[in-house]
Amino acid sequence: MKKFHTAVIGGGCLGSASAISLAHSLKKIGGKPESICLIEKNVLGSGISSRQSGLIRSANADEASAHLAKISTDMWLNIKKIWGIDLEVERAGALWIAKKGKNGSNQKWDAISQNLKKIPIDFKKITLDKAHLICPHFINLYEDEIFYHEPEAIQLDPTHVRQQLYQGIQNSNLTLFEGEEVVGFKKNKSEKITEIILTNHTIQVEHVINAAGPWSPKLFEKLGVTIPISVEPVFVANWLSSLASKGKTNMPIIADYVLSLIHI
Ligand SMILES: Cc1cc2nc3c(=O)[nH]c(=O)nc-3n(C[C@H](O)[C@H](O)[C@H](O)COP(=O)(O)OP(=O)(O)OC[C@H]3O[C@@H](n4cnc5c(N)ncnc54)[C@H](O)[C@@H]3O)c2cc1C
Known part of the structure; x- marks a missing residue:
């Protein structure tokens, strides 16, 4: 059975970004980037991320969220240096x-x-x-x-973002399982997830990152874990x-x- 340092579940914007960043960080400390795997049941960016408009704004009534959004905006502006990918940015305000x-x-x-x-x-x-x-x-x-x-505030092209996420994944050498769904988990006596059951095979994992977005509550229900996510309508x-x-x-x-x- 293949063993991974970390499995990221869900290949949307958040899961892809987490997996790429983790692969880069692991490489820096002498680890193997291919021991990070990203698992996506359909194709990358096919979930909620397929609908996003590419707007990156920092202003937010909540100070902590505004702070994080500002860090994120600065990272997008420096993405070439961070992930080695080219992304056109429109400084629209x-x-x-x-x-x-x-x-x-x-x-x-x-x-x-x-x-x-x-x-x-x-x-x-x-x-x-x-x-x-x-x-x-x-x-x-x-x-x-x-x-x-x-x-x-900046504007990205959502189609271009998706192409460049693929490029970022390729550059980082992480392992991508596309078209494979997480259907179950195995835990040890200390309640730690040790195996992830995919549609076609099972993998061993040391760590798990959940980035399955609105599918998370149903997925983690199997483990008795409540994930407080609800889907709200937005008007755009x-x-x-x-x-x-x-x-x-x-x-x-x-x-x-x-x-x-x-x-x-
Ligand atoms: C109309 C609209 C416009 C938006 N515009 C913007 C914008 O301009 N700027 C902005 O910052 N945000 C915007 N957003 C919000 C943004 O799109 C989301 O916050 C973001 O895409 C969430 O990404 P995610 O990776 O968390 O989730 P998702 O993209 O939903 O990714 C979750 C992934 O997990 C996969 N998955 C689920 N279950 C499993 C499983 N069991 N096994 C394997 N894979 C699984 C799914 O297939 C999916 O690809 C917008 C949202 C909407 C709806």
Whole structure:
């Protein structure tokens, strides 16, 4: 039976990134990157990751999440150095839009803006005129709205991200099991997972990373482990501007418009 240092379950963005990073770290301390395996039941990026829009924003009401998002954004910008892959990054920035409050401002967002300075993340209130300058002409902006600009937000091409994850996996020399589903586990007396049962064979493992996303609760139910993940609906509106007519896009990421309307 084949033995692995770590098995990562789920080949979405998170599982692929974890497996690649782990393979690189293990190599640095003299370990074998091929002893990291990534197990994906379909093909890489076919789960929730197939729907993502490639927007990388750091602004977040929760300080810890904002901090992690900032680290992640900086890593994406340096991905060539970290994983040896080429990824085109569009520095689009993000425009956050909400309805104005009664006093003409939005206290919650003002507080978030102040708080984010500590990290530091640039997230500033801007005027309607400035918002018009940032946006292409076909985006309607109104007097009763309030605008915040996050200039450091970036936009990736989701298809390109998926191609480059394959490249990153190849460069890192980890072992990829694609089209193989985890169907069960074996544990020792101390309740540690020692074997993972796949559709066609069983492997021995020292460590397990769960990155099976929304499939996790069902998978780990078999071990009596409760994973508190629930799937929430999201509302996303994406616009594409023409690169041909403009030569270069100046389309910022438009964030939270739909959600802010719903909250009102
Ligand atoms: C419409 C939409 C737009 C989004 N846009 C953005 C965005 O612009 N920016 C952003 O940062 N985030 C965005 N997100 C969120 C982002 O897509 C998710 O947070 C991210 O893709 C989650 O990745 P994951 O690896 O955790 O999960 P997944 O991609 O779901 O990966 C889990 C994988 O596990 C596999 N798996 C499950 N069970 C097993 C098993 N038993 N054995 C083997 N494999 C198994 C599945 O096949 C799947 O591939 C968006 C989400 C949606 C829905």
